[in-house]
Amino acid sequence: MEFRVVFICLSLFVLTYAEPVKFKDCGSAVAKVSTVDIVPCPKQPCELRKGQSYSVNVTFTSNDESQSSKAVVHGVIAGVPIPFPIPNDDGCKSGVACPIQKDKTYSYVAQLPVKTQYPSIKLVVEWELRDDSSNDLFCVKFPVQITS
Ligand SMILES: *[C@@H]1O[C@H](CO)[C@@H](O)[C@H](O)[C@H]1NC(C)=O
Numbered sequence: 001m002e003f004r005v006v007f008i009c010l011s012l013f014v015l016t017y018a019e020p021v022k023f024k025d026c027g028s029a030v031a032k033v034s035t036v037d038i039v040p041c042p043k044q045p046c047e048l049r050k051g052q053s054y055s056v057n058v059t060f061t062s063n064d065e066s067q068s069s070k071a072v073v074h075g076v077i078a079g080v081p082i083p084f085p086i087p088n089d090d091g092c093k094s095g096v097a098c099p100i101q102k103d104k105t106y107s108y109v110a111q112l113p114v115k116t117q118y119p120s121i122k123l124v125v126e127w128e129l130r131d132d133s134s135n136d137l138f139c140v141k142f143p144v145q146i147t148s
Pocket of ligand 1: 037107109
C-alpha cells in the first residue's frame, strides 16, 4: 500500500517536473525574460522528437507598452537562421493579454510542432516576440536536439 502511494507520487513528480531551460538572451530590447520552460524536456539540451509538439513558455516583464505582439522563430543551423514555422505567431493569442502594459509580467505560451521531415540534428532555436514597432520584446535562444 505504502509502496503504491510512493510510486504514484513519484510518477506525478516526473510528469509535472520541468526544470527551467538554460537560455541565452539574444537582444531582448523591450522586456526582461525571467524563465523559459519547455514541456516535456526531462533533460537538457531538450530532445525534440519528430511528430511531437512541445509547449514553450517564456515569462517576461515588459518595460513598455504594445498593442500587438508577433512571434518570429528561427532554427539556427551552422550559424544560418532558417525560419521555423509555428501554428500561431500572434503572441496576444498565446497567453499574453494585450495590450501589453509597462512593468507587467506575462507568460507567453506557444506550441512548437516538430515535423517528421526535419533532420535529426542539434540546432539552436531563436525565439523572438516583436512589439508594435518590430522591436524585440524578447529574444531568447536555446539548444535542442531533434530525434526520431
Ligand atoms: C509559465 O511559466 C510561469 C513561470 O514559471 C508559470 O507561472 C506559468 O504557470 C506557466 N504557464 C503555463 C501555461 O505553463
